[in-house]
Amino acid sequence: MTARLKRFAILIALLLPLGGCVGFTLAKGGEPIDMGDGVSVQPPRDWNRMSIGKYEYWTLDGLRLQNILFVKGVEDGENIVFRRARNEEPEKDTFPKFKKGMTLLDIRELLETTWARQEFHRTRVTKFGPAKFGGRDGFEMIFTFDTKDGLEMRGWAVGAVVGERLFMAIYRGTRIHFYERGEKDFRKIIGSYRFPARPSS
Amino acid sequence: MTGAKYTRSLTGAILGFVLLVVSGCQTTAVHTRTKLPPEPEKRRIVLLPPDVELSVLHAGGTNEVNAEWTRLARKHLSENLSARFKKVKARLIERKETAADFGNDTREIQLLKLHEAVGGSILVHQRVGPLLLPTKGGTFDWSLGPEAKYLKDKYGADYALFVFVRDSYASSGRVAAMIFAAALGVGIQGGVQVGFSSLIDINTGEVVWFNHVARAQGDLRTAEGADETIGMLLSSFPK
Amino acid sequence: MTRRFRSLAPILVILLLGACAGDDKSFYERGLNQGAQNAAKEGDHGEKAAAFPFKIGDLAPAHRPDPKSDEAGIWYQVDKVERRIKTAGERYRHAAVNSYIRSVTCRVTGRYCKDVRVYTIRAPGLQASMYPNGMMHISTGLLLRTQNEAQLAAVIGHETGHYLRRHSLQRIREIIDASNSLFFFRVALAGAGIPVAGDVVTLMAIGEMTAYGRNHEREADGYGLLLMTQAGYDPEEAWKIWDLTLKESKAIKKDEERTVFFASHPQPEERMHEMRRLSKTVKTADTTDLGQDRLQELVAPIRADLIRDELNLRRFDGFEVLLDHLIEGGQNLAELYYFKGEMRRLRGKGKDFVEALGFYDKAATMPGTTPPEFHRSRGVVQRKLGRRNAAMASFAAYLRANPQAADAGIIRQLIEEPEK
Numbered sequence: 001m002t003a004r005l006k007r008f009a010i011l012i013a014l015l016l017p018l019g020g021c022v023g024f025t026l027a028k029g030g031e032p033i034d035m036g037d038g039v040s041v042q043p044p045r046d047w048n049r050m051s052i053g054k055y056e057y058w059t060l061d062g063l064r065l066q067n068i069l070f071v072k073g074v075e076d077g078e079n080i081v082f083r084r085a086r087n088e089e090p091e092k093d094t095f096p097k098f099k100k101g102m103t104l105l106d107i108r109e110l111l112e113t114t115w116a117r118q119e120f121h122r123t124r125v126t127k128f129g130p131a132k133f134g135g136r137d138g139f140e141m142i143f144t145f146d147t148k149d150g151l152e153m154r155g156w157a158v159g160a161v162v163g164e165r166l167f168m169a170i171y172r173g174t175r176i177h178f179y180e181r182g183e184k185d186f187r188k189i190i191g192s193y194r195f196p197a198r199p200s201s
Numbered sequence: 202m203t204g205a206k207y208t209r210s211l212t213g214a215i216l217g218f219v220l221l222v223v224s225g226c227q228t229t230a231v232h233t234r235t236k237l238p239p240e241p242e243k244r245r246i247v248l249l250p251p252d253v254e255l256s257v258l259h260a261g262g263t264n265e266v267n268a269e270w271t272r273l274a275r276k277h278l279s280e281n282l283s284a285r286f287k288k289v290k291a292r293l294i295e296r297k298e299t300a301a302d303f304g305n306d307t308r309e310i311q312l313l314k315l316h317e318a319v320g321g322s323i324l325v326h327q328r329v330g331p332l333l334l335p336t337k338g339g340t341f342d343w344s345l346g347p348e349a350k351y352l353k354d355k356y357g358a359d360y361a362l363f364v365f366v367r368d369s370y371a372s373s374g375r376v377a378a379m380i381f382a383a384a385l386g387v388g389i390q391g392g393v394q395v396g397f398s399s400l401i402d403i404n405t406g407e408v409v410w411f412n413h414v415a416r417a418q419g420d421l422r423t424a425e426g427a428d429e430t431i432g433m434l435l436s437s438f439p440k
Numbered sequence: 441m442t443r444r445f446r447s448l449a450p451i452l453v454i455l456l457l458g459a460c461a462g463d464d465k466s467f468y469e470r471g472l473n474q475g476a477q478n479a480a481k482e483g484d485h486g487e488k489a490a491a492f493p494f495k496i497g498d499l500a501p502a503h504r505p506d507p508k509s510d511e512a513g514i515w516y517q518v519d520k521v522e523r524r525i526k527t528a529g530e531r532y533r534h535a536a537v538n539s540y541i542r543s544v545t546c547r548v549t550g551r552y553c554k555d556v557r558v559y560t561i562r563a564p565g566l567q568a569s570m571y572p573n574g575m576m577h578i579s580t581g582l583l584l585r586t587q588n589e590a591q592l593a594a595v596i597g598h599e600t601g602h603y604l605r606r607h608s609l610q611r612i613r614e615i616i617d618a619s620n621s622l623f624f625f626r627v628a629l630a631g632a633g634i635p636v637a638g639d640v641v642t643l644m645a646i647g648e649m650t651a652y653g654r655n656h657e658r659e660a661d662g663y664g665l666l667l668m669t670q671a672g673y674d675p676e677e678a679w680k681i682w683d684l685t686l687k688e689s690k691a692i693k694k695d696e697e698r699t700v701f702f703a704s705h706p707q708p709e710e711r712m713h714e715m716r717r718l719s720k721t722v723k724t725a726d727t728t729d730l731g732q733d734r735l736q737e738l739v740a741p742i743r744a745d746l747i748r749d750e751l752n753l754r755r756f757d758g759f760e761v762l763l764d765h766l767i768e769g770g771q772n773l774a775e776l777y778y779f780k781g782e783m784r785r786l787r788g789k790g791k792d793f794v795e796a797l798g799f800y801d802k803a804a805t806m807p808g809t810t811p812p813e814f815h816r817s818r819g820v821v822q823r824k825l826g827r828r829n830a831a832m833a834s835f836a837a838y839l840r841a842n843p844q845a846a847d848a849g850i851i852r853q854l855i856e857e858p859e860k
Binding site: 177 | 310317321325
Binding site: 094095096099101103104105106108113116117119120121122125126127128129130139146147148149150151 | 524527528529530531562749752753754755786788816820823824846847848849850851853854
């Protein structure tokens with residue numbers, strides 16, 4: 001309990017100093033949502049959405065219970081971890097970085113290593129194969145893991161490299177109850193994910 | 202910088218909360234049920250291990266847990282809860298530390314961990330702070346899911362009650378520091394009290410009642426103080 | 441012995457305050473000689489111990505503090521940490537490893553066996569910490585670095601020394617005092633706002649950093665030597681852990697990290713020197729157990745995973761030092777040369793890809809077995825170097841060896857990729 005509460009509070013206070021207080025906005029169900037860069041999705045029902053730079057967190061019930069992390073166009077030499085300010089947590093400089101020539105194998109390694117550094121444990125990939133994402137050739141990964149506190153989680157990630165940038169949608173939720181609550185929605189949301197018609201592919 | 206670094210500690214986290222709520226008395230209960238079922242055999246509540254800590258807030262800002270106070274507070278909490286439930290003819294089952302705490306019952310362990318996550322989510326995403334979820338709005342709709350039924354057979358209860366309290370008291374050094382700081386025009390937080398409690402319907406996993414307290418007063422070290430705090434915490438508890 | 445680098449600003453200030461505590465080399469011998477002052481107490485390991493002139497008798501077993509004391513509050517929080525770690529995700533769930541660690545701990549701690557509970561945490565790096573209630577955390581990274589059971593015993597004995605001398609408790613009290621005086625300093629500087637710790641885990645981490653801790657470390661070293669020797673292990677193995685730590689940390693280029701780490705521990709050169717000297721004085725004909733085979737047999741099947749954890753940190757210079765240390769040990773060289781290749785594949789600078797292939801080739805000729813991903817890694821590097829046919833052959837070999845691989849689909853796609 002203490003650790004969880006602490007993390008929430010840290011999350012709150014980290015976001016507090018941001019001018020205007022970044023919080024969640026409503027992503028209305030049945031309507032197209034502009035994710036920037038010409039990308040849009042359509043959630044089947046209302047979701048909560050928090051957008052910070054290249055990263056978006058969507059949730060129904062709370063980030064610790066289930067969330068979709070959208071990674072929108074990470075570039076060559078960048079890691080895939082949201083960081084509020086350049087000088088915050090410098091050890092994130094040694095997190096593995098996306099490189100533009102990466103194969104899907106490399107991307108899987110990028111994900112698994114990043115998660116290990118973020119102290120997720122016992123990550124087990126049960127499926128990893130080619131799949132379409134937003135109409136482009138990409139990958140799909142099904143996995144399970146435990147949080148640092150030992151709560152069992154399930155995950156489903158999809159992604160693709162477009163225009164030498166990495167785009168992903170990663171859905172994670174507690175094994176008990178909350179992953180299931182959002183699973184169908186996630187399927188529809190990534191089904192509706194659209195890149196703009198080939199500009200600089 | 203101060204804001205971000207300050208919350209490396211739970212004290213900081215608690216103070217973070219307090220800064221967010223209006224100073225003074227603040228409690229808001231929320232529930233989907235105002236009454237427990239009338240049949241006595243359906244009014245069995247298992248009390249999950251209450252997470253209570255009372256600490257001394259030192260001049261330097263460190264929080265040191267005082268075991269004797271904590272022991273007293275848990276005792277008052279227990280007695281107070283038992284008395285209240287007797288009044289409404291509900292039976293409180295106290296869950297002793299079991300083998301599950303040692304990792305032997307993984308199903309129960311997962312449910313308890315999930316409950317902690319849900320309780321924290323309710324607090325942070327529906328009750329206080331800048332992370333409120335727009336979809337939650339006015340409706341209170343939280344559940345652990347049907348898996349919660351596993352606890353029903355294990356404890357012979359229909360409901361599970363969980364109580365979390367953090368309470369700190371300014372040491373005399375801290376009080377002196379507050380005076381010293383005031384002389385320099387700097388405001389320093391005194392002790393604070395933060396708590397929440399939730400009641401789960403084990404048959405469905407639904408959270409039927411949730412309440413939280415966040416304020417700068419309150420004293421759980423005495424029976425009267427405990428009574429007052431628990432009164433606030435359990436206000437509008439289903440009858 | 442933990443390395444935990446939290447927010448540095450408050451720590452540096454505490455360091456400045458703590459610097460007044462003073463450095464005292466006699467603390468090594470104090471650990472060893474403590475028992476001589478309690479000569480009346482009986483030996484801790486039966487007849488074997490009776491042969492030693494030094495004895496331990498500081499803390500009665502199963503000590504619990506007076507509930508009204510400040511110590512009790514700290515124990516309460518530490519007990520909560522223990523309850524959490526039992527089912528935490530980071531706890532290493534490997535029955536054979538845990539049971540082995542328990543038995544070594546029991547042997548080292550002697551009559552305090554019931555008081556000391558060790559939890560293995562899945563984490564890279566050499567980490568070991570002792571909490572005031574007898575709970576010990578060691579990292580899987582420690583198992584990777586100890587060449588034999590005697591070295592493991594040295595570390596466990598060292599941590600037990602902290603427990604017997606109640607160092608953790610003293611440190612926490614020290615931090616509270618330091619932060620109290622610090623507070624007035626801060627307020628006077630209006631706006632300096634350096635908050636310090638709230639919970640016991642952060643207090644512990646900061647406690648590691650004070651200069652007061654340096655004498656604690658020396659004392660614990662002395663106790664470590666004594667305990668391991670009484671258990672029959674060869675004390676001349678103890679200093680070798682510090683030899684590796686020194687080499688690894690020299691490779692870690694970040695100056696800031698180095699400074700803070702060494703501020704909390706006596707300089708490794710000093711430790712190595714003192715421990716080598718003292719180990720000769722306690723060693724006898726009966727204290728020769730190394731337990732090399734036992735430890736290596738246990739670690740062999742999990743070693744690739746643990747090496748991977750280290751590689752995840754992406755600290756390549758330190759990683760290579762560790763690999764070279766393991767190569768000296770001579771176990772499963774094929775696996776170790778594979779990882780020499782892996783680090784170059786991941787670093788990918790300059791000649792790295794070419795050198796990586798060289799190491800993969802070497803690994804194939806070495807005794808031992810490479811991990812299942814061997815051919816895949818080789819194929820990836822060959823592909824990056826444009827050696828398409830070689831890459832296809834490697835990927836095909838991977839599929840033959842791992843027909844049920846989760847990434848078989850991706851590999852097939854790479855094989856069928858049209859030439860660009």
